[in-house]
Amino acid sequence: MTFLELVNRRRSTRKYTSRPVPKEAMTRCLEAARLAPSACNSQPWHFIVVDDEALKNKLADAAFSGMYSMNSFAKSAPAFVVVTRDRSKYFATIAGYFRGIRYSFIDIGIACEHFILQAEEDGIGTCWLGWFNERAVRKLLGIPGNKKADIMICMGYPEETQKIDKIRKSMDEISRFNK
């Protein structure tokens, strides 16, 4: 499969079977994320995998209740990854303030997408989740105060193959050459 085929095939998965994610596949996803590039090689990420069924259910209840219930579809996923963000290295932080850029967010984007594309290659569906009760998740997992839990990824084998077309801007809308 070419990279473009992989990217093209990947869809957000919102219905999962109960089949567990094999440890080897999870390790491959983490390895792909671990190898991601980052500003000044800061590697400002940490991945908390939750695939123990009892803890997973508690986590899903904590994360997707009340005003966060629009993501409650994720409760059917057999595994979650909570991605926390650390500070960047000193130079990246200073340079970022100077330029008005938060490099650590860009870095989290890169590393999580590595994780997600590796899952896709193994036939495992994923969905990015940015809207969840962070306070409840931090409390349940004992995440220290100096780390932000920005992103959750839910994952598992898709209940059905997604056939929805990707809706994207045209090439002309997103690019131009030499002007």
Add this chain to the structure above:
Amino acid sequence: MTFLELVNRRRSTRKYTSRPVPKEAMTRCLEAARLAPSACNSQPWHFIVVDDEALKNKLADAAFSGMYSMNSFAKSAPAFVVVTRDRSKYFATIAGYFRGIRYSFIDIGIACEHFILQAEEDGIGTCWLGWFNERAVRKLLGIPGNKKADIMICMGYPEETQKIDKIRKSMDEISRFNK
């Protein structure tokens, strides 16, 4: 090549040959970026490709002079992409303020990494550049005031194969299971 092999092989390229980047390869990179997922499908990105030699040289001089000269190695690259960031869609912006997350940075990270991995598959080297004279770049390319130019990517065929080992935190440092 598996996805993990692709990720593992990719290095920042800091020395380029003068061989131009073929249009078909550039288009594949843009297509991989175009298909990237984003918060609320905002697609808050625009890619300005600069591969005209005269303009490319002007751009490199504008971007990497004075206090930005630590990235002057990039001047040898035959092509640049300036990546601008738009606002996210309304819900993503509001949700981001509420959660203290700038989703548009994460989205830029994903799309640029798609671009970069597609280049790697085609044997084209790249380097992320976050430290450049944005004001001079905006002026030269006529980038409107409502778009931030966060990232530049320089690209071309590598002068030599990079053999430097990736320096990364260990798996234990970046991940844990169910706790």
